[in-house]
Amino acid sequence: AETKPTLRVGVLKFGTVNWELDAMKRAGLDGKAGVDVEIVPFAGEDASAVALQAGSVDMIVSDWLWVSRLRAEGADYTFVPYSTSVGSLMVAGDSPVENLGDLKGRTIGVAGGPLDKNWLLIQALAKKAFDVDLAAENSIVYGAPPLLTEKARQGELDAVLNFWHYAARLEAEGFRTLVSGTDAAVKMGTSGPVAAIGWVFSDGFAKEHPEAIEGFLAADKATKALLASSDEAWEALKPLMKAEDEKTFTTLRDRYREGIPSRSGAEEAKDTETLYQLLAGIGGERLVGPAKTLSPGTYYDDGKNGS
Amino acid sequence: MSNLSKPIPPAGGRSALAVEIRGKTFLGADGEAVRAIEEIAFEVAPASFATLIGPSGCGKTTTLRIILGLDTDFTGRLKLPEADGRIAAVFQEPRLLPWRTVEENVRLALPDAEAGRDLDELFEVLGLAEMRTRYPSELSLGLARRVALARAFAIRPSLLVLDEPFVSLDEQTAGRLRRLLTEVWSARPTTALMVTHNLREAVELSDRIVFLTERPARVRGIHEITTPRSERDTRWRETTLSAIAKRYSGVL
Amino acid sequence: MSNLSKPIPPAGGRSALAVEIRGKTFLGADGEAVRAIEEIAFEVAPASFATLIGPSGCGKTTTLRIILGLDTDFTGRLKLPEADGRIAAVFQEPRLLPWRTVEENVRLALPDAEAGRDLDELFEVLGLAEMRTRYPSELSLGLARRVALARAFAIRPSLLVLDEPFVSLDEQTAGRLRRLLTEVWSARPTTALMVTHNLREAVELSDRIVFLTERPARVRGIHEITTPRSERDTRWRETTLSAIAKRYSGVL
Amino acid sequence: MPRGAWQLLGPRLVAVVSLAGLLAIWWVAASLAHSRVLPTPPEVFDAFWRDALTGELFFHLAMTLMRVAGAFVIAMAVGSAIGILLGMNAEANRFFDPWLILFLNIPALVLIVLAYIWFGLNEAAAIGAIAVNKIPNVVVTMREGARTLDRDLEEMARVYRFSGLKTLRHVVLPQLQPYFAAASRSGISLIWKIALVVELLGRSNGVGFQINLYFQLFDVAAILAYTLAFVAVMLTIEFLLVQPFEAHSTRWRPKRARG
Amino acid sequence: MPRGAWQLLGPRLVAVVSLAGLLAIWWVAASLAHSRVLPTPPEVFDAFWRDALTGELFFHLAMTLMRVAGAFVIAMAVGSAIGILLGMNAEANRFFDPWLILFLNIPALVLIVLAYIWFGLNEAAAIGAIAVNKIPNVVVTMREGARTLDRDLEEMARVYRFSGLKTLRHVVLPQLQPYFAAASRSGISLIWKIALVVELLGRSNGVGFQINLYFQLFDVAAILAYTLAFVAVMLTIEFLLVQPFEAHSTRWRPKRARG
Ligand SMILES: Nc1ncnc2c1ncn2[C@@H]1O[C@H](COP(=O)(O)OP(=O)(O)OP(=O)(O)O)[C@@H](O)[C@H]1O
Numbered sequence A: 001a002e003t004k005p006t007l008r009v010g011v012l013k014f015g016t017v018n019w020e021l022d023a024m025k026r027a028g029l030d031g032k033a034g035v036d037v038e039i040v041p042f043a044g045e046d047a048s049a050v051a052l053q054a055g056s057v058d059m060i061v062s063d064w065l066w067v068s069r070l071r072a073e074g075a076d077y078t079f080v081p082y083s084t085s086v087g088s089l090m091v092a093g094d095s096p097v098e099n100l101g102d103l104k105g106r107t108i109g110v111a112g113g114p115l116d117k118n119w120l121l122i123q124a125l126a127k128k129a130f131d132v133d134l135a136a137e138n139s140i141v142y143g144a145p146p147l148l149t150e151k152a153r154q155g156e157l158d159a160v161l162n163f164w165h166y167a168a169r170l171e172a173e174g175f176r177t178l179v180s181g182t183d184a185a186v187k188m189g190t191s192g193p194v195a196a197i198g199w200v201f202s203d204g205f206a207k208e209h210p211e212a213i214e215g216f217l218a219a220d221k222a223t224k225a226l227l228a229s230s231d232e233a234w235e236a237l238k239p240l241m242k243a244e245d246e247k248t249f250t251t252l253r254d255r256y257r258e259g260i261p262s263r264s265g266a267e268e269a270k271d272t273e274t275l276y277q278l279l280a281g282i283g284g285e286r287l288v289g290p291a292k293t294l295s296p297g298t299y300y301d302d303g304k305n306g307s
Numbered sequence B, C: 001m002s003n004l005s006k007p008i009p010p011a012g013g014r015s016a017l018a019v020e021i022r023g024k025t026f027l028g029a030d031g032e033a034v035r036a037i038e039e040i041a042f043e044v045a046p047a048s049f050a051t052l053i054g055p056s057g058c059g060k061t062t063t064l065r066i067i068l069g070l071d072t073d074f075t076g077r078l079k080l081p082e083a084d085g086r087i088a089a090v091f092q093e094p095r096l097l098p099w100r101t102v103e104e105n106v107r108l109a110l111p112d113a114e115a116g117r118d119l120d121e122l123f124e125v126l127g128l129a130e131m132r133t134r135y136p137s138e139l140s141l142g143l144a145r146r147v148a149l150a151r152a153f154a155i156r157p158s159l160l161v162l163d164e165p166f167v168s169l170d171e172q173t174a175g176r177l178r179r180l181l182t183e184v185w186s187a188r189p190t191t192a193l194m195v196t197h198n199l200r201e202a203v204e205l206s207d208r209i210v211f212l213t214e215r216p217a218r219v220r221g222i223h224e225i226t227t228p229r230s231e232r233d234t235r236w237r238e239t240t241l242s243a244i245a246k247r248y249s250g251v252l
Numbered sequence D, E: 001m002p003r004g005a006w007q008l009l010g011p012r013l014v015a016v017v018s019l020a021g022l023l024a025i026w027w028v029a030a031s032l033a034h035s036r037v038l039p040t041p042p043e044v045f046d047a048f049w050r051d052a053l054t055g056e057l058f059f060h061l062a063m064t065l066m067r068v069a070g071a072f073v074i075a076m077a078v079g080s081a082i083g084i085l086l087g088m089n090a091e092a093n094r095f096f097d098p099w100l101i102l103f104l105n106i107p108a109l110v111l112i113v114l115a116y117i118w119f120g121l122n123e124a125a126a127i128g129a130i131a132v133n134k135i136p137n138v139v140v141t142m143r144e145g146a147r148t149l150d151r152d153l154e155e156m157a158r159v160y161r162f163s164g165l166k167t168l169r170h171v172v173l174p175q176l177q178p179y180f181a182a183a184s185r186s187g188i189s190l191i192w193k194i195a196l197v198v199e200l201l202g203r204s205n206g207v208g209f210q211i212n213l214y215f216q217l218f219d220v221a222a223i224l225a226y227t228l229a230f231v232a233v234m235l236t237i238e239f240l241l242v243q244p245f246e247a248h249s250t251r252w253r254p255k256r257a258r259g
């Protein structure tokens, strides 16, 4: 038998990406697509970024802003959409807060730091819709995602902006979504949900191993289709998901399904340009680096242009 | 027997220094027991001067440490001249604080009330006038020993304990310091106990000499001197020395 | 002048120890300069025994340190008896390694080739036979000094430097050790230089006595002794002592 | 008298009583707090048992211990050598002191990321990064020790022509023992803490890897289970190796007078 | 002779030469590596200047220094007190030794998270967490120091009836000076490293916060700019405060014989 090309993917061990890869391997979808996916687990988001740069893995999941920024500085990373699930701003179920305007003067926890895309978008939205400067008129607490989740449970925070699976867990515990990153993006002018995170690998690798990338992307598509339709496939993932209870489990599953990108790459790329302009306006050079526009080639061009 | 290290306060006035130590044993690091003292018992009358003489390693320093309250692990009795009078000790080594100057080393020993006292004269007689701002590491051993003496004399103690105070000094300096010691000791009612290997020195200074045996130490004999110090001339000294040397062989 | 601390190897055989130190000054921590030695120059004939006597703090230890090569910051000349003969020193303090037993302290000083040598007899005469497995902190000062002597004698040096070796010892022990020193010194051609404050001791042991002045030290005079050691009886000693005492006041 | 009571108990027993006391305090506090973030001892034990049964815990513990041991040996050897040199040579010290302060204060994160990027995500880079993080601390401690070396003993060794090795072994090292003890005790704990970061940033196993996973799930019981497993190893080493060794190497010290 | 050459340069100049050497090595290495992860000095300076102009860098630096200073004072005071007590009291030490090993080996992450959870996301919790992380290290070092205290001097102080305070100040502390120096030098660097984690996990300002931000953007130049700004502060403290103080407090030590 001919040997299949291998692809090392660095993922967070209990992260959402690992669920999908696990389902892929479980169903043998990578093999069917002609690629052997090797999962390299890490304990932190940063670890996978380090690993990619050190050449210890071939692919990780990250966001397009990061890719664009590094491309502007000379790296050749490129991006294929993976999920539109992004963070949401959550409040307790019995909170009096009904909209962004009500947040004035409250304590807000923000998981991604001051340059988090969703946070910037939500700030812009608040300014536009309610004329509130969230960052200036509230006390903002930046911190580690699990810590902020716990603090929200304790009630020390009035609202918390957190990554989607933390948000989903809170939702299962009775929190509600005040506004999600996707909502904010759409309200600020994109035509639909934009995949914030995606598969990231280098152009160089793709050129040398086109069959690996192609096979992987095909397997990814097949896995998403499986997970979108089959509940049994999810049962097998339960141990990885570490859901405390059934409610959390179903919430996580449903939110995952919502996040599967449905639009074509070209459509996404166009909205991304819009978002980039918007973010560059809010976040400034600190966020996007020296480049004024999305770096060309940020979205992976597989040669079959405009598919 | 009971460990009577807290002396009974005397009824009106100072009492004799009474020492009684029986069977003092050290436990060596190799686990073997070293018997240092078999039995030592003697008294020093109030305001008198006694000397301990014994072979090297027989237990003299151990006896002094017990008297100073530094070693409470013994069987016997101990009675100090005053319940809480000041005690001064000249150890066998200078024991100065290396990070304090000569003057600071002496002043630190003074009770707080006298901390600022004028010490010029004391430093002068001890030949330390030039050395007051030096650190101990800059002194010769003889100078360091003199600082230790200065410290003991400065506090005007009621009990003065000296462990070979005049070694490492030239004869002239040693003679001067012996005279100083006599002065300090007689200026106020002080009880003094000195260890020495120098019988001449002992005869010159003491009222009573306690001779000890080899380790484990016992009292070999006690020699009383009743001749007033002013009458102890060279001739008297030579007679006394040879009389003592006849009785206690090997001490001269 | 040049710092000639590396001696010129003698042409066939050992030469005299020649010392010449001029204007040795220490810089104190308070920034003031202390002049320790004005000018000291003397020679010690090959295989002879010399003694340094001088007031406390005059610069004797400093002289020995320069001879031992521990202080190279001086002006003058220094010539050792042998280019690379063994040197032994008895310092003014015992300077034992506290974490090594008595026996280890002595053995460590032996050259590697002799590391296993039988030292029973040496420990026996020094009265240390029982102490071989003890640590220095368990010794009395007199015992510790004897260990330092054992270390110096054990290596069979060609130059032996002693800084007040026999203080803190009772007369009997000191006498025994003096005899031992004479034996060790005469068994092989050894040049010896000793510091002491004890003129009796100096007269008993030396071929030559160097008297120093107060600090800053100069040579006050040199006394030669030609009487063979076997003929130095009590009477001879008393005459010599009083003759010396007459010339050099204050040394007795 | 309490002193007598303590002496009746053997040192082993005292340690057991001490740990039992700690456990009791924890148990009471956890029961009172009754919070997910301060689990009770049985909850932690459950978490321990869960991962112990699968062998997972021992695997990760072994990986971390391997890294800790490797980095410890390197850091102590290199750091002691540099520290002793700097402590004994004032000129070299004056020159390298600024470097030392720089390396002391470079964040672990920076060193680790640079090591990974330059040398790849491998064991050597990981252990090297940990060691480099720790070396400046060892240097600082050993340098202080070397500065206080007894001049008298050094002179004695010179006069008696001790070889360099003999001087080091019999004169210098025994004096540095307390500094070495301080550097290695606080060293091993520092190394282990850095190892956690190293494992977080680029290893796929080890206690640091596990602790971070559980942190994301906010499973404090599991975090404590892994932590305490490591602490247990350290306690065992302390009681079976370090303390007997220390008692032996300091047996010459005069016992402090009592009373 | 090189020795003479060194002595001609003043100590200040030696430090400058030393730092210049380090800069040169870095510059050459960075030019050769030509990598985004090892920026050249001008690139780092640009990053520094960018944030210095907005005042941001100084704000974050000040916040971190404030936390470091607070935690340092607490950790040294509490740690020294405990360490000296344990070093001088063998029984207390036997009892608390296991506790010490436990606290030494609890990961910073665990302590910090627990502090934040129990005491809220505030300054007190942050500084307290840093201090608690450092205290066991101080204890370990000071304990070694207290174990080597000179018995002879202690006895002298007892005979001459030194008060407790006098003994502490004139007899005990001067002997502990080298241990204190070691604990505080390596201590301040450890505290700063923990402060970075504390700021990363739950503070909204400080160098740790910024470094993490730039780490997400993988802007190594900015990370180094912040790191070096902190190192510069430490170097200034070292040269203007610590070294003169140390020279003063160790002036009594016999100078090592040369040659
Ligand atoms: N390192 C130093 N710094 C400053 N002064 C010093 C130093 N070493 C010695 N001195 C001074 O030099 C002089 C000579 O010292 P040295 O130790 O040679 O005296 P000594 O003759 O051996 O005296 P002793 O009989 O008391 O041992 C003394 O006054 C001493 O204070």
Ligand SMILES: Nc1ncnc2c1ncn2[C@@H]1O[C@H](COP(=O)(O)OP(=O)(O)OP(=O)(O)O)[C@@H](O)[C@H]1O
Pocket: B026, B027, B028, B034, B035, B036, B054, B055, B056, B057, B058, B059, B060, B061, B062, B063, B092, B215, C137, C138, C139, C140, C141, C142, C143, C168, C169
């Ligand atoms: N801590 C100890 N452990 C074991 N043995 C000890 C200890 N202290 C003293 N000794 C032993 O007890 C005996 C008496 O010691 P001590 O110091 O009292 O002698 P000394 O009479 O003062 O002798 P010297 O004249 O030499 O000073 C010695 O043999 C000594 O070795």
Ligand SMILES: [Mg+2]
Pocket: B060, B061, B062, B092, B163, C140, C141, C142
């Ligand atoms: Mg004694």
Ligand SMILES: [Mg+2]
Pocket: B140, B141, B142, C060, C061, C062, C092, C163
């Ligand atoms: Mg001397």
